[in-house]
Amino acid sequence: MVLAAEDAKAVAVTRRDGIKTPKTARGQRTLRLLLDAAAEEFGEKGFHEAAISRITARAGVAIGSFYTYFDSKEALFTELVRDLTTQVRDFVAPRLSGINDGIAVEIAGQAAFLDFARAHKEIYRIIDESEFVDPAGYRAHYMRTADRITRRLEAAAERGEISPGSAEIRAWALMGMNVFLGLRFGVWSDELAVEEVTAVTGDLIANGLAPKGRGA
Numbered sequence: 001m002v003l004a005a006e007d008a009k010a011v012a013v014t015r016r017d018g019i020k021t022p023k024t025a026r027g028q029r030t031l032r033l034l035l036d037a038a039a040e041e042f043g044e045k046g047f048h049e050a051a052i053s054r055i056t057a058r059a060g061v062a063i064g065s066f067y068t069y070f071d072s073k074e075a076l077f078t079e080l081v082r083d084l085t086t087q088v089r090d091f092v093a094p095r096l097s098g099i100n101d102g103i104a105v106e107i108a109g110q111a112a113f114l115d116f117a118r119a120h121k122e123i124y125r126i127i128d129e130s131e132f133v134d135p136a137g138y139r140a141h142y143m144r145t146a147d148r149i150t151r152r153l154e155a156a157a158e159r160g161e162i163s164p165g166s167a168e169i170r171a172w173a174l175m176g177m178n179v180f181l182g183l184r185f186g187v188w189s190d191e192l193a194v195e196e197v198t199a200v201t202g203d204l205i206a207n208g209l210a211p212k213g214r215g216a
Helices: 004-008 025-045 052-059 063-069 073-096 102-119 122-133 135-158 167-188 194-209
Strands: 011-014 020-022
Touching: 020 025, 020 063, 025 052, 025 063, 025 073, 025 122, 052 063, 052 073, 073 102, 073 122, 073 135, 102 122, 102 135, 102 167, 102 194, 122 135, 122 167, 135 167, 167 194
Parallel strands: none
Antiparallel strands: 011 020
């Protein structure tokens, strides 16, 4: 078990947003254990039924260690939403590396998100609950995701890989597609291979974004 007194030494000053930042590798490992355990607990039980005692038990740390890193269950939930946003970004980004066509990038991004949703089904319950538990985090999750897609589309349009148009509106449309595809073909059922799903949706993306005169 990780001792709370020792963990306290592994945490730096509280950030402005109220989240405490570990200053040692050991502290970072403990924080990671707590976040992973919280994802399991919140994903299974929901925010209101989740218990700090079960989260620390799942993480294998002393309950006192929890309060070294977080002031409350709400603070942990807020950080978890932010962490899941980062996890999605870090999972998808390497899958897009080296792809030089804007349309192909969005199709690959969709496939990567489907893979993530299948491996992390709990993200849907957590993000959905954050609309009521942490409205600012809920909004930030989608705003940050849409912003990444928007920037990619703007760059692709500048290179002539996709037709001109509102990158922001297109980004939200693509994100909406990804979210509901992840729900249907990631969380509810994964009977179809990801490639089967993106073969259909990829055609939709390509024909919707292709420059005038260039068919999919």
